[in-house]
Amino acid sequence: MLHINEVIVVEGRFDRERLRRITDAPIICTDGFEIYRSDALLNSIRAAAKDRGVIILTDSDGAGFRIRNYLKQCLGEEKVKHAYIPRVEGKEKRKRTAGKEGILGVEGIDDARLTEILSRFANSEGAPIGEKITKQTFYDDGLSGGADSAARRRALARILNLPPRISANAMIDILNKAYGFEKYKEALEMLDKDKNI
Numbered sequence: 700m701l702h703i704n705e706v707i708v709v710e711g712r713f714d715r716e717r718l719r720r721i722t723d724a725p726i727i728c729t730d731g732f733e734i735y736r737s738d739a740l741l742n743s744i745r746a747a748a749k750d751r752g753v754i755i756l757t758d759s760d761g762a763g764f765r766i767r768n769y770l771k772q773c774l775g776e777e778k779v780k781h782a783y784i785p786r787v788e789g790k791e792k793r794k795r796t797a798g799k800e801g802i803l804g805v806e807g808i809d810d811a812r813l814t815e816i817l818s819r820f821a822n823s824e825g826a827p828i829g830e831k832i833t834k835q836t837f838y839d840d841g842l843s844g845g846a847d848s849a850a851r852r853r854a855l856a857r858i859l860n861l862p863p864r865i866s867a868n869a870m871i872d873i874l875n876k877a878y879g880f881e882k883y884k885e886a887l888e889m890l891d892k893d894k895n896i
Contacts, residue, residue: 700721700722700723701721701722701723701724701814701817701818701821702722702723702724702821703722703723703724703754703817703820703821704724704751704752705724705751705752705753705754705780705820706724706725706726706727706744706747706748706751706752706753706754707722707724707725707726707727707753707754707756707782707817708726708727708728708729708744708747708753708754708755708756708757708770709726709727709728709729709756709757709805710728710729710730710731710757710758710762710763710766710804710805711728711729711730711731711806712728712730713791713793713806714728714756714804714805714806715728716806717805717806717808717813718756718805718813718817720810721810721813721814721817722817722821724754725747725751727740727743727744727747727753729744729757729766729770731762731766732762732766734766734769734770735769741773744770744773744774745773745774748774748775748778748779749778752778752779752780753770753774753778753779753780754779754780754781754782754817754820755767755770755771755779755780755781755782756782756783756784756805756816756817757805758784758802758804758805759783759784759785759786759802759804759862759864760798760799760800760802760804761799761800763804764864767781776872780820780876780877781869781872781873781876782816782817782819782820782873782877783816783860783861783862783865783873784803784804784805784808784812784813784816784860784862785808785812785856785857785860785861785862786802786862786863786864787802787803787807787808788801788802788803789801789802789803789807790803790807791803791804791806791807792807793806812860815860816860819877819878820877829879829880829881830880831875831880832871832874832875832880832883833871834867834868834871836871837852837867837871840887842855842867843867851890852865852867852870854890854893855870855886855887855890856870858886858889858890859874859878859882859886861873
């Protein structure tokens, strides 16, 4: 069981139940888009961010990214960390059909992968040690400003088990806060070695 100091924010109760098997961290549900209508819910997440910090773990579909971005705007970046699940095709066992985008949400990802994603935050005291990754780093490494930069970023996201729709800024943030410079360079080497990417 992972011990995580921050409060984890997820979309729904099935996501919460899934995470309770992996971590003892407190978990708050946005109840999907209810976060847009409930001041009380948003205020409880704000209080958690101020007191302990929060980790936002939403699905990697369009709705999940809308909720993540809304929370990011409401909470600011100081006490917010982002955890991402990779894009995995499929449907949750409890559902009759796959979701609109045909990918698994937090509740559908296997325990091993969720543990790997959240272990980066277990007892974390800040960003990994090492050189800071910046927009200039991305430019120098061909991940921004070039004709194939977007494709390279999507391929790098695949290597790091991040969703392919993650923005360049969000990728830089998660790399600095959860992966570190060395892991970034290792992934970049894999990207450069694989000509199929």
